[in-house]
Amino acid sequence: MTTTGAGTTGERTGEGTTGEGTGGVTATVAAATSAAESAVQATRVVAPAAEATGAEVTVAEVTGAEGGDVGQERLRRWRLVLGGDTADGTGHALSGRDAAMDGALTALYGQENAARKGGRDRSRSAGLGASAPSVARWLGDIRTYFPSSVVQVMQRDAIERLGLSALLLEPEMLEAVEADVHLVGTLLSLGQAMPETTRETARAVVRKVVEDLEKRLAARTRAALTGALDRGTRVTRPRHRDIDWNRTIAANLRHYLPEHGTLVPERLVGYGRASRSVKKEVILCIDQSGSMAPSVVYASVFGAVLASMRSISTRLVVFDTTVADLTDRIEDPVDVLFGTRLGGGTDINRALAYCQEQITRPAETVVVLISDLYEGGIRDEMLKRVAAMKASGVQFVALLALSDEGAPAYDRDHAAALAALGAPAFACTPDLFPEVMAAAIEKRPLPVPDTA
Numbered sequence: 001m002t003t004t005g006a007g008t009t010g011e012r013t014g015e016g017t018t019g020e021g022t023g024g025v026t027a028t029v030a031a032a033t034s035a036a037e038s039a040v041q042a043t044r045v046v047a048p049a050a051e052a053t054g055a056e057v058t059v060a061e062v063t064g065a066e067g068g069d070v071g072q073e074r075l076r077r078w079r080l081v082l083g084g085d086t087a088d089g090t091g092h093a094l095s096g097r098d099a100a101m102d103g104a105l106t107a108l109y110g111q112e113n114a115a116r117k118g119g120r121d122r123s124r125s126a127g128l129g130a131s132a133p134s135v136a137r138w139l140g141d142i143r144t145y146f147p148s149s150v151v152q153v154m155q156r157d158a159i160e161r162l163g164l165s166a167l168l169l170e171p172e173m174l175e176a177v178e179a180d181v182h183l184v185g186t187l188l189s190l191g192q193a194m195p196e197t198t199r200e201t202a203r204a205v206v207r208k209v210v211e212d213l214e215k216r217l218a219a220r221t222r223a224a225l226t227g228a229l230d231r232g233t234r235v236t237r238p239r240h241r242d243i244d245w246n247r248t249i250a251a252n253l254r255h256y257l258p259e260h261g262t263l264v265p266e267r268l269v270g271y272g273r274a275s276r277s278v279k280k281e282v283i284l285c286i287d288q289s290g291s292m293a294p295s296v297v298y299a300s301v302f303g304a305v306l307a308s309m310r311s312i313s314t315r316l317v318v319f320d321t322t323v324a325d326l327t328d329r330i331e332d333p334v335d336v337l338f339g340t341r342l343g344g345g346t347d348i349n350r351a352l353a354y355c356q357e358q359i360t361r362p363a364e365t366v367v368v369l370i371s372d373l374y375e376g377g378i379r380d381e382m383l384k385r386v387a388a389m390k391a392s393g394v395q396f397v398a399l400l401a402l403s404d405e406g407a408p409a410y411d412r413d414h415a416a417a418l419a420a421l422g423a424p425a426f427a428c429t430p431d432l433f434p435e436v437m438a439a440a441i442e443k444r445p446l447p448v449p450d451t452a
Contacts, residue, residue, distance in 0.1 A: 185293025238270020
């Protein structure tokens, strides 16, 4: 059996090479079949060429002429990638675990495929339905057949594509899902719609994610910032291990003896040791619009870590068109997260005005704005506030996102305007954030990622 280029790409791989549909399905099948990346790559390379020329492509032409076990294994992978209806061209039947895995994929991704084909082959698109028991069974199936990272992708796709958010309001469903940052964002977006019977289960799910993130990020963050605080204090009678040799040499260049090739350090410059007094003040100003959900989760975790450090006074502010100061909850990220209200408009100027009012020691303050910079307030006033804070000595950091997902859609004009003020806006991963904060505390250039 032959298949056209459009048919080759038309099943689970999607029609293009980018986008959520392709990423979710391709990643799922690839992880499940150990080497399906090669099949997906072949689909993406061969099919567009065939579509452009009008030629027909057989699966044998793509997989090669191997026979025996190798050829069967390739057909099996293609069968899982393409979805298995009459257009897949493999003629390969699945059984046992493979058939069950295929059923789990079809329940989620089959509906989209049928819709794209104008409703043909609806037998392949039974879907998950709106039944909590059927979804719970499906969640159990995907946890059985796929690794945790793939389960999270499939859960996210199910919530977004099939509109299953309402089912998360049921405690039994929450207990069945694989918890991750995206699920936390979905739960927070449900907000007041969540009944009391579900809220405690939701808090337990959120707490598990938060605790996992703290284990991953806390130690490194404390180490990086403690070192930055120590280096930020200079003493003139340091112990040998605390001598800052670069500054000591620079301070004693006039005492260089060329005939001996030696510099005599009459004055030593060293790092101080962190004291119990507050040395720096940090204000985290977080946009809580819906697109920033992962950033809100990570920022709440970092806020709790910073609050645990005696030498840093940390304030946590969230905003949409109003401003909420959640500093009194900062030690418990779960309380912070349930105090947010994802969605709504954005007034960055109002939020920065509030933060500006809280600054008492400008030269020792770091303000971190986490926002996609879509401003619903007064743009010029926002930029004036940033300029005024920087002129007073405040270290201003603008992050387009604080997550593992890279830069979101953002207002490029506002980002360029901030860069012109000496505050480049960039997306920051959680692993890079400690280094960014250490650089801000030491007043050295920020480690802006290269996006070229």
